[in-house]
Amino acid sequence: xxxxxxxxxxxxxxxxxxxxxxxxxxxxxxxxxxxxxxxxxxxxxxxxxxxxxxxxxxxxxxxxxxxxxxxxxxxxxxxxxxxxxxxxxxxxxxxxxxxxxxxxxxxxxxxxxxxxxxxxxxxxxxxxxxxxxxxxxxxxxxxxxxxxxxxxxxxxxxxxxxxxxxxxxxxxxxxxxxxxxxxxxxxxxxxxxxxxxxxxxxxxxxxxxxxxxxxxxxxxxxxxxxxxxxxxxxxxxxxxxxxxxxxxxxxxxxxxxxxxxxxxxxxxxxxxxxxxxxxxxxxxxxxxxxxxxxxxxxxxxxxxxxxxxxxxxxxxxxxxxxxxxxxxxxxxxxxxxxxxxxxxxxxxxxxxxxxxxxxxxxxxxxxxxxxxxxxxxxxxxxxxxxxxxxxxxxxxxxxxxxxxxxxxxxxxxxxxxxxxxxxxxxxxxxxxxxxxxxxxxxxxxxxxxxxxxxxxxxxxxxxxxxxxxxxxxxxxxxxxxxxxxxxxxxxxxxxxxxxxxxxxxxxxxxxxxxxxxxxxx
Amino acid sequence: xxxxxxxxxxxxxxxxxxxxxxxxxxxxxxxxxxxxxxxxxxxxxxxxxxxxxxxxxxxxxxxxxxxxxxxxxxxxxxxxxxxxxxxxxxxxxxxxxxxxxxxxxxxxxxxxxxxxxxxxxxxxxxxxxxxxxxxxxxxxxxxxxxxxxxxxxxxxxxxxxxxxxxxxxxxxxxxxxxxxxxxxxxxxxxxxxxxxxxxxxxxxxxxxxxxxxxxxxxxxxxxxxxxxxxxxxxxxxxxxxxxxxxxxxxxxxxxxxxxxxxxxxxxxxxxxxxxxxxxxxxxxxxxxxxxx
Numbered sequence: 001x002x003x004x005x006x007x008x009x010x011x012x013x014x015x016x017x018x019x020x021x022x023x024x025x026x027x028x029x030x031x032x033x034x035x036x037x038x039x040x041x042x043x044x045x046x047x048x049x050x051x052x053x054x055x056x057x058x059x060x061x062x063x064x065x066x067x068x069x070x071x072x073x074x075x076x077x078x079x080x081x082x083x084x085x086x087x088x089x090x091x092x093x094x095x096x097x098x099x100x101x102x103x104x105x106x107x108x109x110x111x112x113x114x115x116x117x118x119x120x121x122x123x124x125x126x127x128x129x130x131x132x133x134x135x136x137x138x139x140x141x142x143x144x145x146x147x148x149x150x151x152x153x154x155x156x157x158x159x160x161x162x163x164x165x166x167x168x169x170x171x172x173x174x175x176x177x178x179x180x181x182x183x184x185x186x187x188x189x190x191x192x193x194x195x196x197x198x199x200x201x202x203x204x205x206x207x208x209x210x211x212x213x214x215x216x217x218x219x220x221x222x223x224x225x226x227x228x229x230x231x232x233x234x235x236x237x238x239x240x241x242x243x244x245x246x247x248x249x250x251x252x253x254x255x256x257x258x259x260x261x262x263x264x265x266x267x268x269x270x271x272x273x274x275x276x277x278x279x280x281x282x283x284x285x286x287x288x289x290x291x292x293x294x295x296x297x298x299x300x301x302x303x304x305x306x307x308x309x310x311x312x313x314x315x316x317x318x319x320x321x322x323x324x325x326x327x328x329x330x331x332x333x334x335x336x337x338x339x340x341x342x343x344x345x346x347x348x349x350x351x352x353x354x355x356x357x358x359x360x361x362x363x364x365x366x367x368x369x370x371x372x373x374x375x376x377x378x379x380x381x382x383x384x385x386x387x388x389x390x391x392x393x394x395x396x397x398x399x400x401x402x403x404x405x406x407x408x409x410x411x412x413x414x415x416x417x418x419x420x421x422x423x424x425x426x427x428x429x430x431x432x433x434x435x436x437x438x439x440x441x442x443x444x445x446x447x448x449x450x451x452x453x454x455x456x457x458x459x460x461x462x463x464x465x466x467x468x469x470x471x472x473x474x475x476x477x478x479x480x481x482x483x484x485x486x487x488x489x490x491x492x493x494x495x496x497x498x499x500x501x502x503x504x505x506x507x508x509x510x511x512x513x514x515x516x517x518x519x520x521x
Numbered sequence: 522x523x524x525x526x527x528x529x530x531x532x533x534x535x536x537x538x539x540x541x542x543x544x545x546x547x548x549x550x551x552x553x554x555x556x557x558x559x560x561x562x563x564x565x566x567x568x569x570x571x572x573x574x575x576x577x578x579x580x581x582x583x584x585x586x587x588x589x590x591x592x593x594x595x596x597x598x599x600x601x602x603x604x605x606x607x608x609x610x611x612x613x614x615x616x617x618x619x620x621x622x623x624x625x626x627x628x629x630x631x632x633x634x635x636x637x638x639x640x641x642x643x644x645x646x647x648x649x650x651x652x653x654x655x656x657x658x659x660x661x662x663x664x665x666x667x668x669x670x671x672x673x674x675x676x677x678x679x680x681x682x683x684x685x686x687x688x689x690x691x692x693x694x695x696x697x698x699x700x701x702x703x704x705x706x707x708x709x710x711x712x713x714x715x716x717x718x719x720x721x722x723x724x725x726x727x728x729x730x731x732x733x734x735x736x737x738x739x740x741x742x743x744x745x746x747x748x749x750x751x752x753x754x755x756x757x758x759x760x761x762x763x764x765x766x767x768x769x770x771x772x773x774x775x776x777x778x779x780x781x782x783x784x785x786x787x788x789x790x791x792x793x794x795x796x797x798x799x800x801x802x803x804x805x806x807x808x809x810x811x812x813x
Contacts, residue, residue, distance in 0.1 A: 131639065136651065175658045189639045353622075354645035360579055363611070367773045374771060378763040386756050421712065424777050427768055432723055435757040439730060442753040446741075465737075469677045469729045474722035476669035480662035481718055489659075492715055496722075 005520070009513035018506050019402055022409020026121050027061050033118035034075045036063040037097070038187075039165035042340070043226045044112020049104040051095070051113065053165040057415060060119040068096040077115045084111060108228055114163070116187075122412040126419035126491070129365050131358025132166075132186040135197050136488065139179060140347040147345045152181060155197060158341040161225075162196055162333060164188050168417060172490070175483045181348070182488070184417070190355040192330070200347045201338040204287045207264050207298075212284070213257040216342030222252040225336040233328045234313075236321055243321045245328035248313040249336060258306040266304035273297070286312065288338065289347075312339075352488075368423045375427060376400065379434050391518065392441055399511045400433045406502045407495065421492035429499040436467045436503065437511050444519050456519050460512045471504045528744045531804070539801025542793045546693045549700030556703050563660070564699060567598075567708035570656040572649030573618030574625050577602070577775075579641040580612050582633055592632050595619040598708065602773055612641075614775050616708075622646045659714040666721050667691070674725065683736055686802040687728040693794040694724035698786035709783075712776045716783040723761065723784070724791045727754035728799050735803045736812060743813055747803070751796055762788050 203215030213219040224230035231249035278300035316328030443463040481493035734750035
């Protein structure tokens with residue numbers, strides 16, 4: 001086969017250029033790239049030092065890498081954890097990343113950084129493939145597009161504040177016009193995020209029937225979080241079925257809210273508790289989404305006072321003290337998060353919640369690659385049995401492989417999350433991607449052998465009639481899927497359409513050109 | 522030669538031969554209608570379409586499927602997952618509609634004697650309302666896809682009978698596999714319905730090829746052209762079948778297995794619907810129109 005003739009074809013060059021573009025957009029890292037910053041906790045030591053959460057649209061391989069802690073080089077998560085553990089509390093230290101160096105003061109054991117192993121390429125794995133939680137939410141009452149945008153922003157802020165940053169939030173609507181919001185969070189369990197995403201987060205503080213202040217920036221100007229001086233788990237004690245721990249943290253009210261509260265407390269009578277404490281007759285009741293979370297006694301000397309600083313408390317339970325402390329911390333974290341980020345514009349209903357184990361996800365990826373490879377071999381054998389020449393088999397296999405590579409490149413470029421459905425689409429395309437090449441080859445081999453350039457051109461053209469017709473049918477069949485299934489099955493439709501489109505407009509013309517060059521010899 | 526022998530038989534009997542798949546099509550329609558009348562649904566829906574929990578446990582502990590089923594008490598599907606290369610069990614799938622995710626996890630933990638965490642356990646829970654809406658909408662999607670496909674085919678050939686023949690073949694490729702699923706009592710998930718969408722896309726390839734060779738190219742004798750296009754089409758179908766077989770045998774994902782099984786059934790059906798029925802209709806059409 002003359003390579004000169006093949007490389008004279010501009011269609012072949014288009015394919016080669018596209019393969020290069022794909023290669024660079026996937027940007028596969030052949031060596032271990034160390035660790036990256038995956039998330040920064042709100043108001044933590046790390047956050048105060050100026051380290052920020054990665055933005056969702058940054059390329060996976062371009063995320064902030066941690067290089068050094070003080071002078072010690074860091075290549076694994078364990079090395080980082082050990083290095084931080086070895087630094088005494090109340091000393092300063094430096095973290096150097098590929099972007100800059102940060103100076104930190106170690107206030108307590110946790111500095112609020114979550115790390116991850118650096119990704120090996122720009123391909124984004126959906127939670128099907130990397131593990132995590134996916135929640136499909138439906139607004140209980142119809143909402144406008146503006147409200148949807150507002151809702152997604154609040155939700156993202158809420159999850160970030162809670163300490164989860166590896167997430168995607170998108171809206172979808174289905175064929176009957178129902179709106180949905182899909183939240184996918186990597187590395188989180190469903191119990192952790194269920195309340196955070198589904199709770200409207202309407203926080204109200206009432207004295208009697210009177211609302212004195214609500215959650216959100218208007219009334220609450222500051223919420224103490226991740227600061228041991230004003231936010232902590234205070235006491236633990238035995239309770240029914242185990243241990244119960246109390247947490248407390250401080251919030252600061254706006255002057256208007258404080259004035260409003262003063263006006264309400266002014267009207268209340270003072271009474272004595274059995275313990276001798278003098279308190280106001282009605283407590284300050286805190287409601288989250290209509291549910292009483294805490295009821296605080298108001299000390300008598302606060303009557304009519306504009307108190308801007310309020311100590312919020314609550315509790316967490318567990319079978320052992322350790323678990324109770326953890327539960328209390330989690331509860332506190334959730335409440336703080338909701339107070340900081342305010343409420344969602346509407347109530348949401350969880351209509352589907354999936355939690356996928358990271359080890360299963362990893363298994364799926366390996367399995368899919370394995371199946372893809374064997375499928376290629378299987379197809380190669382069938383094609384060889386039919387044509388009995390490697391001259392036909394090898395270009396076909398190269399073309400099919402290029403097609404898969406180009407689909408992956410496109411996925412990396414468009415920041416698309418690959419999921420199980422899209423993998424199924426890609427594997428299926430191995431079987432059918434080769435079909436059109438068989439059509440081209442059989443068209444060329446039919447009838448008298450010819451080496452005339454014009455008649456070969458004519459034949460390839462004829463083959464493309466069938467190929468284009470089949471292409472339009474596949475696209476037509478996949479189009480309805482983009483609207484159905486609340487956005488969950490969109491991935492399959494998109495990958496299949498992308499696969500066949502790349503096939504018809506990039507790889508097949510190149511194959512046609514190669515086959516022509518080969519026939520003309 | 523095989524080709525000459527087939528030509529003699531086919532030319533003589535094609536008017537009868539083309540009805541063989543049609544008989545199966547009618548039988549299948551009967552099965553589907555019977556199932557719909559009895560249950561109100563076209564086919565047996567799995568939890569993703571009627572709401573419920575589908576869980577994957579990742580464990581090497583071998584527990585008999587019956588034991589898990591009995592422990593769950595309500596109607597459940599339990600299926601083992603094996604690594605084909607080593608034959609070792611890697612876990613199992615459980616699907617159940619009448620209990621929630623937390624209840625199922627409790628039962629499974631009791632049976633396994635180990636805690637299920639996000640390391641060894643995946644669980645998907647679909648609300649019944651969403652399942653219903655998935656079912657309804659995906660069926661609408663299949664219907665819509667079928668209509669769009671028919672329009673595309675009609676525009677491609679711009680002749681009535683050949684277009685109808687292609688559409689009939691695609692219809693057969695959907696209906697017969699669906700009837701087989703009902704006969705073997707196999708539950709279909711949302712991914713399964715998506716597989717039917719793929720079937721629409723793939724099954725018409727061979728029909729378009731056959732029709733194009735039969736009515737659009739006139740340089741060679743009709744039967745030679747159809748024979749050649751059949752060789753092409755069978756190679757294509759065989760390639761796709763090999764890939765589906767490999768996926769069926771080697772995949773550890775229930776979703777992929779189900780999709781590929783449905784496509785595999787459709788590919789087998791397609792051989793008969795294309796080269797018996799569609800070819801028969803084309804032969805008759807060409808003889809009537811004097812296309813040789």
